[in-house]
Amino acid sequence: MITLKDVKKIFSSKSGEVTAVNGINLEIKQGEIFGIIGYSGAGKSTLIRMFNQLEKPTSGSIIVDDREMATLRGRELRLARQEIGMIFQHFNLLWSRTVRENIEFPLEIAGVAPSKRKERSAELIKLVGLEGREDAYPSELSGGQKQRVGIARALANNPKVLLCDEATSALDPQTTDSILELLVDINERLGLTIILITHEMHVIRKISHKVAVMENGSVVEQGDVLTVFKKPQEAITKRFVSQFTEPxxxxxxxxxxxxxxxxxxxxxxxxxxxxxxxxxxxxxxxxxxxxxxxxxxxxxxxxxxxxxxxxxxxxxxxxxxxxxxxxxxxxxxxxxxxxxx
Structure with a gap:
């Protein structure tokens, strides 16, 4: 489904070049929930933004559903991005639009007819559990409800991949669990491939099938979650795992x-x-x-x-x-x- 080969991202600054992502190789299968964990500055946000080309790689290959993303331009890139939904830490909702209008926005951009937009938004509002809040504005919603709107909006174009950029780090623990349960439900119902980045091991152990651990722009360890929990190899992985293995x-x-x-x-x-x-x-x-x-x-x-x-x-x-x-x-x-x- 998704293959990354020797992906690098180098930024230029006044003080010189900064390597944010350094030679990443990953294989993500269709229908997997794949977690990428690391502390601030590890390069995980830059990496996830290269999946949909919000950031262009300096070198390397990013293949999503048999398409080399870095070579796409114009209309081809726009169509490819419709198949890759994304949700954000701070929701990124349109504050002047209602719940329904926020969800319909990507359909509006895609040129979908108003009747179809209304039908699709109604389906998604039910899927994410926001019945009765269709006409509410973001300022009238709780943090968890705002993220549910973000998830519904990301699903509007029936994507094959859902990217989650620190999607729960602004939420309290109870709300975090409810959002994670929703993501698992979506994964199982729709067969959606989910890639999530986080600095919280709780998120990884709760829903991920596989995990990659990032440090200083590199993946230092990866594997299925049970194996990584059972036998962490790197010091940073042991530090993450110890949050749940130590009483x-x-x-x-x-x-x-x-x-x-x-x-x-x-x-x-x-x-x-x-x-x-x-x-x-x-x-x-x-x-x-x-x-x-x-x-x-x-x-x-x-x-x-x-x-x-x-x-x-x-x-x-x-x-x-x-x-x-x-x-x-x-x-x-x-x-x-x-x-x-």
Whole structure:
């Protein structure tokens, strides 16, 4: 569906050239929700704006639905952009137009007849849950309602791709979740490919199938979300993942736990999918002559399943402890021994 090959974007400034995007390679399949995460200045906003050519790449190839976007001009580019909807952090609504008129605006530009525009806007108002607010102005709407208008407007021309540029970062947590649930619903109903950029790992783990992590203009890590959560490779990825793998109430480091439990073994267990519900610790206590203390843990629910971490302290004869650890590994649970007696 979408292929990026060695995409670069270099800006010229008084102090010299600035490389905002540096050699990005991505493959995004049709119907995927693909998340791009990074902190401010990572280059993610510049990257997403190159998908629809709001920014022109300095070099490289951007292919969307078998079309090389960088080579399109004039009418061809306008038609291609109609198939790529976009929603923004600050909504970008027309404040002098009602909800219905905002949604109809791209259809008006495309030359769609008034009766068809009205019919399409009515469909979209129902889809995004804004029935009864058709004649309201943006100033009369909540943040979540404004973003729903933005989503409906982006869908007006029946796009194949939806770009989301920090679409939830201006919203409170509860409203963010409702917008993310709407995006998942749209993805499933319409088979729409969704690309979202964010600095919030909550957004990625809530709805994304795959994720790319950006830092200093480059993608430093990418893969399906469960794999990235289970085995983050880069320091920045570990920093993002730790927001959900470390218990918020405790957040003690392995070193602190080792200091508190100098004898025995401090072990970090990683569970994915069905493993989060298996009675593994109970079975260890029943079947092996060891004592087990649960120190801290947390389960996060991802789009592709559940992911959890658990820190335990296990003590006993060394041979028996090793048997217990072997048993845990055989249950497809990640095991990291953080301290040995």
């Amino acid at each position: 918020e109430e405790v957040k003690e480091t392995g070193e602190h736990l080792i200091e508190k439990f100098p004898n025995g073994h401090v072990i970090q267990l990683t569970f994915v999918g069905e493993g989060t519900e298996a009675p593994i610790i109970t079975n260890v206590i029943r079947n092996f002559d060891v004592t087990v203390n649960i120190l801290q843990g947390k389960i996060s629910h991802l789009q592709a399943g559940a992911y959890g971490t658990l820190f335990i302290h296990i003590d006993g004869e060394d041979e028996e402890v090793q048997h217990a650890i072997t048993y845990i590994r055989e249950q497809s649970v990640g095991v990291e021994v953080m301290a040995n007696a």
